[in-house]
Amino acid sequence: MKQLCVFLLVITISSCCVKVKGKLVVSASEIKKEINTNLDAWHKAAANANFDAYFNLMTKDGVFIGTDASENWQKEAFKTFSKPYFDQGKAWSFTAIERNIYLSDDKNLVWFDELLDTQMKICRGSGVMKLEDNTWKIAHYVLSIAIPNENVNEVIAIKKDWDNVYTKKLLEKATN
Secondary structure (H helix, E strand, O other): OHHHHHHHHHHHHHHHEEEEOOEEEEOHHHHHHHHHHHHHHHHHHHHOOOHHHHHHOEEEEEEEEOOOOOOEEEHHHHHHHHHHHHHOOOOOOOEEEEEEEEEOOOOOEEEEEEEEEEOOEEEEEEEEEEEEOOEEEEEEEEEEEOOOHHHHHHHHHHHHHHHHHHHHHHHHHHHO
């Protein structure tokens, strides 16, 4: 019986990880578990205003796209923008209430989407993660406010003037 238990343990462990060309390849379910853990830790670091933990879970060239059309933050600029919020202990608090994770065939790239409970009510986050320093880190994250379809016309009316000014600014910038 003891030998059977050892045999089953070896089979279970080997089914999770295999070596391919000397590189450890982890199962899709283990990768998804690590992605969930890291995304939850990233959101928790913001809620706890832990600046270093938050930004250490982004790649060196990470990008954060915020809810405002002007928010396309490269990591260093995002750190500068965010630092005062973290220093005041008032960053943001996002909790995933639904998450979908997808892996490339070679398991070297992950993309995901999530619904979040936030101070802005339900938002959607989506992004791309990649391995950096043996850790799955966020390379690109997009945050958007979820708007029920039946309220879209009201939202368009609210933001129309701002959007017109910003669109003009972007078009002028593109032609220069």
